[in-house]
Amino acid sequence: MATEIRYRLPQRRLLVTELPGPRSRALTARRRAAVAAGVGSSVPVYAADADGGVLVDVDGNSLIDLGSGIAVTGVGAGNPEVARAVSEQVGHFTHTCFMVAPYEGYVRVAEELAALTPGDHEKRSVLFNSGAEAVENAVKVARLATGRAAVVAFDHAYHGRTNLTMALTAKSMPYKAHFGPFAPEVYRMPMSYPYRDGPGLTGEQAARRVISRIEKQIGADSVAAIVLEPIQGEGGFIVPAPGFLPTLVDWARATGTVFVADEVQTGFARTGAWFASEHEGIVPDIVATAKGIAAGLPLSAITGRAELLDAVHPGGLGGTYGGNPVACAAALATVDFIRDHDLPARARRIESIALPLLRALAADVDAVGDVRGRGAMLAVELVRPGGREPDPELTAAVAARALEQGVIVLTCGTYGNVIRLAPPLVIGDDLLVEGLEVLEGAIRTLTGKGRP
Numbered sequence: 001m002a003t004e005i006r007y008r009l010p011q012r013r014l015l016v017t018e019l020p021g022p023r024s025r026a027l028t029a030r031r032r033a034a035v036a037a038g039v040g041s042s043v044p045v046y047a048a049d050a051d052g053g054v055l056v057d058v059d060g061n062s063l064i065d066l067g068s069g070i071a072v073t074g075v076g077a078g079n080p081e082v083a084r085a086v087s088e089q090v091g092h093f094t095h096t097c098f099m100v101a102p103y104e105g106y107v108r109v110a111e112e113l114a115a116l117t118p119g120d121h122e123k124r125s126v127l128f129n130s131g132a133e134a135v136e137n138a139v140k141v142a143r144l145a146t147g148r149a150a151v152v153a154f155d156h157a158y159h160g161r162t163n164l165t166m167a168l169t170a171k172s173m174p175y176k177a178h179f180g181p182f183a184p185e186v187y188r189m190p191m192s193y194p195y196r197d198g199p200g201l202t203g204e205q206a207a208r209r210v211i212s213r214i215e216k217q218i219g220a221d222s223v224a225a226i227v228l229e230p231i232q233g234e235g236g237f238i239v240p241a242p243g244f245l246p247t248l249v250d251w252a253r254a255t256g257t258v259f260v261a262d263e264v265q266t267g268f269a270r271t272g273a274w275f276a277s278e279h280e281g282i283v284p285d286i287v288a289t290a291k292g293i294a295a296g297l298p299l300s301a302i303t304g305r306a307e308l309l310d311a312v313h314p315g316g317l318g319g320t321y322g323g324n325p326v327a328c329a330a331a332l333a334t335v336d337f338i339r340d341h342d343l344p345a346r347a348r349r350i351e352s353i354a355l356p357l358l359r360a361l362a363a364d365v366d367a368v369g370d371v372r373g374r375g376a377m378l379a380v381e382l383v384r385p386g387g388r389e390p391d392p393e394l395t396a397a398v399a400a401r402a403l404e405q406g407v408i409v410l411t412c413g414t415y416g417n418v419i420r421l422a423p424p425l426v427i428g429d430d431l432l433v434e435g436l437e438v439l440e441g442a443i444r445t446l447t448g449k450g451r452p
């Protein structure tokens with residue numbers, strides 16, 4: 001029986017100023033003079049506090065958070081168990097560097113990752129700071145272990161902003177444009193995208209299309225790794241057709257290619273399972289994790305087959321801050337909280353509440369082209385009525401209108417036309433429904449389809 005979730009802040013939507021309020025506007029003015037323009041923010045309100053399903057801004061507005069800092073604060077941004085674990089660790093030491101003087105927290109996180117990630121084979125982990133760093137290291141390991149160079153990535157992929165992960169990422173603007181040259185030996189393959197592929201293409205056929213291109217264009221024995229998000233995040237919350245993932249994993253196993261599942265966004269209960277790979281029963285060779293792992297403290301990991309990870313010479317992997325003891329304490333508290341409160345079940349409940357509402361909306365509003373996702377990773381793809389042409393302007397307007405009414409929703413997608421819902425898993429049912437109704441109202445108002 002899952003323990004009850006208790007909140008410190010009132011779980012309510014309350015607007016006491018216009019948005020952004022005067023304090024947020026003053027901070028925006030200071031920011032313009034001090035923070036580089038290249039760093040964007042989804043909403044122009046500044047956070048003062050956050051807990052459960054709400055974010056309170058510096059003007060005292062209480063907003064419903066349907067984004068959790070890009071699927072990071074699944075356990076809540078003000079989680080008391082995480083706060084306690086972090087304070088306890090900070091009261092002792094904040095850093096020794098695991099490569100200088102190791103500590104138990106790092107080892108325990110690696111033990112948890114071995115137990116939680118798919119597959120019962122022998123596993124090893126390395127900890128880093130960011131998702132990009134994890135993906136980049138997965139590629140390093142795969143190249144060294146296989147002695148091959150080529151890396152396969154997919155349309156709509158997002159893997160980060162470092163040089164190698166920019167090369168793996170599909171979308172030019174804003175992630176890559178003018179930041180090249182990019183790392184070589186990255187080959188892009190077509191993704192399975194059921195809404196845009198149409199019903200004619202099965203997951204297995206979509207995978208065969210990829211495999212044929214790999215064999216013709218790269219050569220099966222030249223591929224070090226296939227890097228794939230089991231459900232794509234920034235690219236549009238794209239759930240590949242059933243069979244796509246298992247067919248690629250089988251091919252990878254048969255050809256000695258390392259299958260890397262980038263579970264940076266999908267991991268840690270977000271999709272209704274600990275890892276999205278589980279929905280199709282695939283066992284990746286390496287799993288990259290970050291976002292949901294430590295409630296926002298910077299931590300990431302790769303976890304993979306012992307023979308792959310242990311192939312690397314001592315000193316070949318690491319980093320000054322990787323597996324910082326405070327971040328490890330946060331991760332251990334996060335994992336305990338997810339387990340004690342059965343947050344995978346909570347994510348499935350969020351799906352069971354949100355999907356019917358969104359599907360009913362899609363049936364009534366032409367501009368809602370597709371509704372998809374798993375668990376608390378759900379998306380609405382907005383298109384021009386009568387076809388599938390993306391409508392990024394409507395999407396931006398919907399997000400802006402939801403915000404005006406006190407609900408934070410994020411957008412994503414290669415075409416910028418996807419509203420993504422990634423609420424904290426600890427959000428209460430009532431607040432979730434209220435947030436969804438505001439979103440529905442925004443879509444209906446902007447498309448001229450009032451409530452029936």
Ligand SMILES: *Cc1c(COP(=O)(O)O)cnc(C)c1O
Pocket residue numbers: 129130131132133135158159160161229233234262263264265266290291
């Ligand atoms: C966010 C994300 C990354 C990059 O993580 P950072 O911590 O921002 O470097 C990589 N892969 C996926 C799937 C992501 O969602």
